[in-house]
Amino acid sequence: MAAIATADLLTAWERGSSQSGSRRLLTLLAAMYPEIPEQQLLKLPIGQRDGLALELREILFGSQLISLSVCPSCSERLELALDVADIKVASNGSTETPLTLEAEGFELRFRLPDSQDLMFIEAVSSIDAARRILLQRCLLSASRNGQLCALEQLPEQILDNVDAAMSAADPQADVQLDLSCPACQHSWLATFDIASFLWSEISAWAQRVLNEVHLLAKAYCWCEADILAMSPARRRFYLERVLQ
Ligand SMILES: [Zn+2]
Structure with a gap:
């Protein structure tokens, strides 16, 4: 991954602002990863895509993060201090595709969901x-005792087994936080979605940077490109002078 230029990240944010959740990630x-062909990113299993997003989050904003949750029992708001390491799943899943499953005489071949599917x-x-x-x-193929069958012919239990096999092979795709409410002691599992979390952070960052550009351009008549090319420390220095 190349060093990240402020202007490049802003351009990505601008493009992503009009896109859907999966597309904008x-x-x-x-x-941010120009060395990975876009077609390859599209076909990455969701957990691997999310692993890359977590890596990017750590590079951009560090490993510490604060996630918010609301207790489903008493509506208490919880602030969770997490580390990327807490969320990152050590992949012990199989990266081989297709995956196979044999149960109750059924034989299935399937692949993991990717961004195109989402x-x-x-x-x-x-x-x-x-x-x-x-x-x-x-689902790539399904048969029972050698006879091909359609998805509609597969029992619900077999489909549940497929879901479970997908989760086991790509565990980063579904991160569940084990939470407990300090106010009412209720316990529950909350999904942590790095795609929406990272996008919210980048949106807040972009608006902060654009506001800095606005203040500096107004004060010094510098152009946007020159202000964005400055290091954050240098921008902050001039900004402090402007706001004094
Ligand atoms: Zn509660």
Whole structure:
């Protein structure tokens, strides 16, 4: 990964602002990891994509992060101090594809969901329908006692086994935080989604930088490109003088 220029990150944020959640994370990763072809990013299993996003988060903002959650029982707001290492799953899953599963006479071959699959189901409002479409796209073949069968012919238990096998092979795709409420002692599992978390942080960062550009351009009549080319420390120095 090349050194990150402020202007490049801002451009990626600007492009991603009008895109969907899955697409904007790819825009960001493509801009920050130009050595990885975009087609390869598109086909990365979701957990591997999220592993890359966590790595990027650490490079941009450090390893410490604060995540917010709300207790589903008493609505208490929780501030969680986490480290990227707490969220990063040591991958012991298989990277070999296709994956296979044999149970109850069924033989299945399938692949892991990737960003293209997520983009395909983004507009689907029903969770059940989205899961079905995802399975349809990822199932490469299914047979029972040598006879080919369609997705509709597979028992729900077999489909649950496919879900479980996908999670085991790509564990970073579904990060669950084990939380406990200090106010009412309720315990629950909360999903941590690095895609939306990182995007929120980059949006806040972009607005802060653009505000700095606005103040410096107004005070010194410098152009945007020159201000963005400065190091954050130098920008901050001039900004402090302006705000004195
Ligand atoms: Zn509570």
